[in-house]
Each structure stands twice: as C-alpha cells, then as structure tokens.
Amino acid sequence: MSDNGSPPLAHREMDPETFRRHGYAMIDWIADYLAHAERYPVLSQVSPGYLRRALPEQAPEQGEPMERIFADFQEQILPGITHWNSPTFFAYFAITGSGPGILGELLAAALNVNGMLWRTSPAVVELEDVALGWLRELLGLPSEFDGTINDTASTSVLYALAAAREAAPGLRARELGLSGAPRLRLYQSQEAHSSVDKAAITLGIGQQGIRKIPTDAEFRMDPAALRAAIQEDLAAGWQPFAVVATVGTTSTTSVDPVPAIADVCAEYGLWLHVDAAYGGTAAILPERRWVLEGCERADSLVVNPHKWLFTPIDCSALYCRRPEVLKQAFSLVPEYLRTSEPDGIKNLMDYGNALGRRFRALKLWMVLRWFGQEGLRALLREHLRLAQQLAERIDAASEFERLAPVPFATVVFRYHPADVADEAELERLNAALLERLNTSGEVFLSHTRLPGGQYALRVSVGNARTEQRHLDRLWELLQQTACTLPRGTIAAVGG
Ligand SMILES: Cc1ncc(COP(=O)(O)O)c(C=O)c1O
Numbered sequence: 001m002s003d004n005g006s007p008p009l010a011h012r013e014m015d016p017e018t019f020r021r022h023g024y025a026m027i028d029w030i031a032d033y034l035a036h037a038e039r040y041p042v043l044s045q046v047s048p049g050y051l052r053r054a055l056p057e058q059a060p061e062q063g064e065p066m067e068r069i070f071a072d073f074q075e076q077i078l079p080g081i082t083h084w085n086s087p088t089f090f091a092y093f094a095i096t097g098s099g100p101g102i103l104g105e106l107l108a109a110a111l112n113v114n115g116m117l118w119r120t121s122p123a124v125v126e127l128e129d130v131a132l133g134w135l136r137e138l139l140g141l142p143s144e145f146d147g148t149i150n151d152t153a154s155t156s157v158l159y160a161l162a163a164a165r166e167a168a169p170g171l172r173a174r175e176l177g178l179s180g181a182p183r184l185r186l187y188q189s190q191e192a193h194s195s196v197d198k199a200a201i202t203l204g205i206g207q208q209g210i211r212k213i214p215t216d217a218e219f220r221m222d223p224a225a226l227r228a229a230i231q232e233d234l235a236a237g238w239q240p241f242a243v244v245a246t247v248g249t250t251s252t253t254s255v256d257p258v259p260a261i262a263d264v265c266a267e268y269g270l271w272l273h274v275d276a277a278y279g280g281t282a283a284i285l286p287e288r289r290w291v292l293e294g295c296e297r298a299d300s301l302v303v304n305p306h307k308w309l310f311t312p313i314d315c316s317a318l319y320c321r322r323p324e325v326l327k328q329a330f331s332l333v334p335e336y337l338r339t340s341e342p343d344g345i346k347n348l349m350d351y352g353n354a355l356g357r358r359f360r361a362l363k364l365w366m367v368l369r370w371f372g373q374e375g376l377r378a379l380l381r382e383h384l385r386l387a388q389q390l391a392e393r394i395d396a397a398s399e400f401e402r403l404a405p406v407p408f409a410t411v412v413f414r415y416h417p418a419d420v421a422d423e424a425e426l427e428r429l430n431a432a433l434l435e436r437l438n439t440s441g442e443v444f445l446s447h448t449r450l451p452g453g454q455y456a457l458r459v460s461v462g463n464a465r466t467e468q469r470h471l472d473r474l475w476e477l478l479q480q481t482a483c484t485l486p487r488g489t490i491a492a493v494g495g
Contacts, residue, residue: 014066018066022066022070025070026070029070029074030102033085034085034099034465037083037085037086037087037465038086038087038088038470040078040081040083040086041083041441041442042082042083042086042088042089042441042442042443042444043082043438043439043441043444044079044080044081044082045079045439045441046079046080050079050080051076051077051080054076055076082444084096085097085463085465086444086463087463087465087466087467087470088442088443088444088466088470088473088474089443089444089463090443090444090445090446090458090459090460090461090474091444091445091446091458091460092446092458092460093250093278093307093308093410093460093462094460094461094462094463094466095306095307095308095313095462095463096310096462096463096464096465097310097311097312097313098310098311098312098367098370098371098464099370100363100366100367100369100370100371101310101311101312101363101364101366101367102312102363103363103366104312104362104363104364104365104366104367105312105363107362108358108359108360108362108363111359113359114356114357114358115128115348115357115358115359116337116347116348116349116355116356116357117337117339117347117348117349118339118341118345118346118347119339119341121359123359124348124357124359124361125345125346125347125348127359127361127362127365128147128148128149128348128360128361129147129346130361130365131361131364131365131368132147132148132149132317132319132361132364133147134365134368135147135303135305135309135317135364135368136319138283138284138368138373138376139280139281139283139284139292139303140283140289140292141292141295141296141301141319142296142321144321145301145319145320145321146319146320146321146323147317147318147319147320148317148318148320148323148326148348148351148352149315149316149317149318149357149360149361149364150316150318150352150354151314151316152195152304152314152316153193153195153275153277153302153304153316154195154198154199155316155352155353155354156277156302156316156317156318157193157195157196157199157244157273157275157302158195158198158199158202158203158353159318159326159329159330159351159352159353160271160273160299160300160302160318160320160326161186161196161199161200161203161205161242161244161271161273162203162326162329162330163271163299163300163320163322163325163326163328163329164186164241164242164270164271164273164299164300165184165203165205165241165242165329166325166326166328166329167241167271167299167322167325168184168239168241168242168271183209183237183238183239184205184209184238184239184240184241185209185210185211185230185233185238185239185240185241186200186205186209186210186211186240186241186242186243186244187210187211187213187226187229187230187240187242187243187244187270188210188211188212188213188221188243188244188245188246189212189213189214189215189219189220189221189245189246189249189256190212190213190214190215190451191215191219191221191246191249191250191251191252191254191451192212192244192246192249192275193246193249193250193275193277195275196210196244196275197210211229211233213225213226213229214451215254215451218254218404218405219249219251219252219254219404219450219451220254220255220256220257221245221246221256221257221261223257223260223261223263223264226243226261226264227264227267230264230268230270234268240268240270241270241271242270242271242272242273243261243264243265243270243271243272243273244273244274244275245258245261245272245273245274245275245298246274246275246276246279247274247275247276247279247280247291247292247295248276248277248278248279248280248282248291248407248408250278250448251412251448251449251450251458252403252404252405252410252412252448252450253278253279253404253406253407253408253410253412254404254405254407255279255291255407257294258272258274258292258293258294258295258297258298259293259294259297260294261294262294262297262298265297266297271299271300272297272298272299272300273298273299273300273301273302274292274295274298274300274301274302275302276291276292276295276301276302276303277302277303277304277307277316278304278307278308278408278410279291279407279408280292280295280301280302280303281303281304281305281307281308281309281380282308282380282384282407282408284373284376284377284380285377285380285381285384288384291407291408298321299320299321299322300318300319300320300321300326301318301319302316302317302318302319303316303317303319304316304317305317305364305367307462308380308383308408308409308462309364309367309376310367310371310376310379310464311363311364311367312363314360315360315363315364323351326351326352327350327351330350330351330352330353331350333350337349337355379464380409383409383461383462383466384408384409386409386461386466386468386471387406387408387409387410387411387459387460387461388406389471390411390459390461390471390474390475391406391411391413393475394411394413397479398418399415399416399417399418399479399482400413400414400415400416400478400482401413401414401415401416403450403454403456404450404456409460409461409462410458410459410460410461411458411459411460412448412450412456412457412458413456413457413459414426414430414454414455414456414457415429415430415433415457415478415482415485417429417482420487423453423454425488426454426455427454427455429482429485429487430447430455430456430457431447431455432485432486433457433478433481433482433485434446434447434457436481436485437477437478437481440477440481442473442477443473443474443477445457445458445459446458446460459474
C-alpha cells in the first residue's frame with residue numbers, strides 16, 4: 001500500500017497520463033512498422049515452441065511496467081509474427097488492414113461495447129446497418145439484402161446454412177430431434193472452401209450430406225452435373241436443401257456460373273448461398289460487376305471486407321435476402337435479455353450463435369469514408385493490374401506455365417522447364433522453389449493442388465502497400481531461384 005492507502009500504481013487501472021504516454025509510443029511504433037513492414041522477414045523464421053521457451057511459466061506476481069512489456073513484445077513476440085502487412089506477402093489471399101481500419105479498431109477497443117442488443121449500444125446496430133448498406137450498394141446488390149457482420153466467412157456460411165435448413169419444408173431446427181432428421185443434401189463444387197464442409201458437420205448434416213459437383217476446365221461448377229445430382233438424390237430419398245456457389249474459389253479464384261445455378265435452385269426450391277468472401281469485392285468496380293451476376297437471386301451471400309477491402313481482420317459481411325428466416329433459426333431470448341423496444345428494432349444476438357457482438361462496423365465505416373469509392377477502386381485496379389502483368393510475364397516465359405485464368409488478383413502457375421514432363425518431378429521442383437523463396441524471408445507465397453492433381457504455386461496481390469517494384473523483385477526471384485534448383489528425382493524438397 002502507498003502512503004495514502006491506495007494499492008501501488010501497477011496494481012491499478014492505468015491513469016490517463018500513463019495511458020497517453022504509452023499510447024503515443026505505441027502509435028509511433030505502429031506508424032514506423034507499417035511504413036517499413038518489408039524490413040522484417042515476411043514469413044516468421046522461428047521454430048515451434050520458441051515462445052513457450054522464452055516466456056515465464058507463470059503470470060507475474062507483481063504488475064510490470066509497460067516499458068518492459070513493450071520491449072518484450074518487440075524482442076520476443078515480433079519474431080514469431082508472419083507479416084501479413086508486408087508488401088511482399090503473396091500467400092493465401094493477401095490482405096491488409098489500413099490506417100483508418102486500425103484506428104477504428106482502436107476506438108472500438110476503447111469503447112469496449114457489446115452490441116448484442118440495440119439498447120446495449122444503438123450505434124453498433126445502426127452503424128452496421130449503414131456501413132453494410134453502403135457496401136451493398138457499392139457491390140450492386142439489391143436493397144432487400146439485409147446485412148450482419150460476423151467474424152469470418154466460416155461463421156457466415158454456418159449461419160447461412162442454418163437459415164437454409166430452417167427454410168426447408170418441415171425442418172425447423174428447434175423442433176428436430178437428431179433421430180428425426182431427414183437425410184439432407186447440400187451441393188457445392190469440388191473447389192468450394194472447406195468452411196462449407198465444416199458448417200455441414202457442425203449442423204449435423206455431416207460429410208455424407210455434402211455432394212461435391214465436378215468443375216469444368218476453368219474450375220467452375222457444372223450446372224448440368226448439379227441438376228443431375230439433385231435428381232439422382234431425390235430419387236434415392238435424400239432431401240436437397242441448399243447449394244453453395246463460389247465467386248472466387250480459394251484455390252484458383254474461379255467464378256461459378258451463378259445465373260445457371262440460381263435457375264437450378266429456383267427449379268427445386270433450394271436455398272442459394274454465394275461464397276464471395278474474396279472475389280465479391282471486385283464488384284465495386286463497374287467493369288467487374290459481372291462477377292456477381294445472378295447473385296441478386298441468392299438467398300444469402302458472404303463477402304469479407306477483411307480479405308480485399310482494407311479492413312483489419314475480422315470482418316465478414318453476411319447478406320441475407322430473407323433475414324426473418326435467419327432470425328427464426330437463431331433467435332432465442334432468455335428473460336434477462338427481454339427488452340421493451342418497439343417491434344422492428346434489430347438485436348444482433350438474434351442473427352447468429354454468438355450473443356456478444358464486437359463493434360466491427362466502426363472500422364469498416366472508417367475505411368469506406370477514408371478511401372471513398374474512388375480510392376477503393378483505384379487500389380483494387382492496381383492490384384488487378386499487377387496480377388495481370390505477372391500473368392503476362394508467366395505466359396511469355398518458356399520455363400513457367402500459368403494454370404488458371406486470372407479473374408481477380410491471384411495468379412496460379414508453376415515452374416515447368418521444357419525437359420521435365422513427369423508430374424512427380426514437377427511437384428518436387430515447385431515445392432522446392434516455394435520452400436526456398438519462403439525461407440528467404442523476402443517473399444511469401446503459397447501453393448495449391450488442382451483437381452487434375454497438379455501441384456501449383458499461388459501469388460495473391462492484396463496489400464495496400466504492394467507496388468510495382470515488389471512484383472518486379474518477385475519475378476526476378478522466381479526466375480533466379482528456379483534456375484538453381486537441383487534437378488533429377490533424387491533432389492530433396494528444400495535442398
Ligand atoms: C472462398 C473462401 N471462402 C471462405 C473462406 C473462409 O474465410 P474466413 O477465414 O473468413 O473464415 C476462405 C478463406 O480463405 C475463402 O477463400
């Protein structure tokens with residue numbers, strides 16, 4: 001205890017002056033970090049368990065000064081960070097936050113509100129409505145699409161499929177015992193994201209309830225095969241209930257033919273969910289509106305501003321044409337959460353499994369306002385240009401082969417020297433190339449496997465700070481490193 005009887009400083013909530021001092025220091029650090037993120041190895045170079053070994057086994061008995069905590073953040077935590085902020089992060093779907101998004105997160109953290117009910121923070125509910133309304137209009141989606149923000153597209157598809165099941169005849173979830181459940185079938189292409197499978201498993205539909213529809217030469221769902229599968233399942237006593245189409249598949253960014261799929265859904269009365277988590281954002285460009293063609297007929301659609309709209313993770317927008325069905329699937333109000341607000345007030349807890357809701361709309365609203373429609377379009381166009389240019393370089397190089405169309409800003413390709421025809425050897429060479437590039441710390445790429453079995457490399461451009469020079473260097477590295485790979489079947493991956 002101090003002289004005046006209060007607990008020592010470190011045991012109390014931070015006073016405003018101390019908060020201000022450390023806050024300024026951290027903001028300074030963040031500004032420098034963002035400006036120079038490429039100084040760090042993009043892929044973390046630590047080995048498993050490094051942090052467990054470095055940190056004490058127990059929480060400190062006495063509070064510690066923030067200077068020491070911040071120093072440890074820099075010395076111990078930072079080496080274990082893979083820098084998604086780096087302009088040479090080209091793996092998976094490259095993403096960025098942005099200054100306005102980070103500041104939005106900061107304010108949301110300071111307010112620390114839980115937007116579960118309208119009354120627990122009216123602005124959380126109403127700003128979500130406004131920001132998602134703006135985004136809906138930017139994407140060209142119809143006004144009846146009602147949006148809610150979830151953490152991820154994985155959660156959004158889980159909620160969408162729960163609504164789809166709710167909408168199916170005789171299938172109100174809360175009235176079903178597991179034993180009474182019919183044999184439900186869900187359709188998706190063989191290239192759909194694994195989050196759809198996880199959602200089906202979580203909902204008790206199981207993997208046996210999923211039918212994966214074959215794709216065409218450009219990795220798009222075949223609507224004729226979809227119709228045939230539904231007919232076959234109906235004849236065998238299954239109950240088809242939903243189709244998931246993808247706009248921008250994870251592996252090759254292919255775009256399923258949504259208009260034709262919507263026709264099939266209309267014919268059989270099935271819920272159509274569109275996973276536009278990555279690719280949907282491109283529709284803010286008038287010249288790419290076509291990517292969401294037919295999506296106005298979807299029952300639900302997900303697009304992730306945290307993927308390609310400069311909003312810090314996490315922020316996934318789920319649009320639903322029949323929000324009352326989503327609400328019916330999830331609304332369950334215990335006494336302590338009953339309120340006297342008039343009908344028509346939206347309580348976010350009614351639109352998903354989570355009761356608590358972060359104030360995610362704040363960062364999205366700040367991003368939309370800071371960049372403006374023009375600014376966002378300019379950034380996306382630059383990413384598309386850089387990806388297109390890489391695709392052209394690959395097409396023009398005899399030792400490289402592009403393996404998929406490039407409708408967005410992701411290029412799928414492989415190193416393919418003229419004298420190597422064996423698929424296993426090509427895989428070994430490309431895996432070795434990937435390993436060398438990634439361990440260099442200069443760039444970070446990822447890989448995929450195509451339906452035909454080919455191992456492919458992926459470069460995704462999505463960072464607000466990625467410039468021409470970064471793509472030039474990547475292309476140089478790809479060519480130089482490929483030339484030095486040991487050839488022959490005894491070459492070890494990474495050797
Ligand atoms: C097409 C697609 N859908 C869904 C997801 C899942 O995204 P999230 O991490 O938001 O759950 C991904 C992830 O990359 C994706 O590529």
